[in-house]
Amino acid sequence: MKKKILTILMTLTILLSVNATDNNQKSEGGGDLTLQYDLYRINKMGSNQIAIWVEDTNGNYINTIYATRFTAKGGYAKRATSLPTWVKQSKVDKMTKQEVDTISKATKKAGKITINWSCVNNKGEKLPKGDYILKIEGNIYQDNMIMYSGQFEVGGDNITVALSPTYSSESAKDFKLIENVTISYSK
Numbered sequence: 001m002k003k004k005i006l007t008i009l010m011t012l013t014i015l016l017s018v019n020a021t022d023n024n025q026k027s028e029g030g031g032d033l034t035l036q037y038d039l040y041r042i043n044k045m046g047s048n049q050i051a052i053w054v055e056d057t058n059g060n061y062i063n064t065i066y067a068t069r070f071t072a073k074g075g076y077a078k079r080a081t082s083l084p085t086w087v088k089q090s091k092v093d094k095m096t097k098q099e100v101d102t103i104s105k106a107t108k109k110a111g112k113i114t115i116n117w118s119c120v121n122n123k124g125e126k127l128p129k130g131d132y133i134l135k136i137e138g139n140i141y142q143d144n145m146i147m148y149s150g151q152f153e154v155g156g157d158n159i160t161v162a163l164s165p166t167y168s169s170e171s172a173k174d175f176k177l178i179e180n181v182t183i184s185y186s187k
Contacts, residue, residue: 029154030126030187035065035115035134037181039108042141046079048107048177049139051086052115057131057151061089063122064103065134066115072104081143085135119154119185129155134183136163144172152185160184 035052042048051067067086076087087093092100099122119127136148145168150161163181167173 029119029129031119031154032186033117033119033134033152034184034186035113035117035136035181036184037113037136038179039110039113040176040179041110042175042177044141046081046142047139047175049075049082050107050136050178051083051090052134052136053086053090054117055089055133055135057133059089061091061122062127062132063120064090064092065117066105067092067103068107069104070107072100081145082139083137085145085147086137089135127154129153134163136178136181138177140167140172140175140177144168144175146172146177148178148181150181150183152183154185155187156185158184158186 039050049068049071051071052065053067054062054065056062064086067083067090071082071087072092076082076084076092095103121127131151131153133149133151136146138146140146147166147168148163149166150163152159152161161183163183165178165181
């Protein structure tokens with residue numbers, strides 16, 4: 001009788017561990033995202049601020065990949081038009097100094113920019129399989145903004161997508177800040 005119970009328990013343990021492994025493989029995502037774009041400099045006050053972040057398809061903030069130092073370190077409080085969408089979504093005003101230091105960098109020099117991101121959330125954990133949206137917001141000049149948005153699937157097929165801009169106004173189209181944006185996801 002004890003042998004039967006022991007055999008049944010061992011069988012259940014093996015079955016449960018195999019099932020748990022299958023479930024972990026189904027939910028595990030990760031992968032790498034490469035973002036490329038052409039960056040131009042605008043020689044005016046209230047310009048050249050950029051934030052790049054990821055949300056899920058319900059609009060929930062996941063992580064900031066890059067934000068210009070001025071805005072991330074409090075410039076949003078001095079100039080309300082500095083990356084207002086990112087400021088609201090990221091809740092940068094509630095981040096710790098260490099969190100802000102992690103995401104903020106100096107304004108990049110003009111040229112071809114490549115940023116690699118390892119598809120992790122703001123705690124450094126791999127993103128589970130699913131659809132996500134990369135967003136780029138840029139201050140062209142004062143309240144003239146440019147926004148790019150593109151969807152990718154963590155755990156999905158390797159893909160490269162060219163993103164199209166939207167502008168806050170017709171006059172925003174008169175300036176060049178970011179162009180030729182592509183994202184490439186790979187497992």
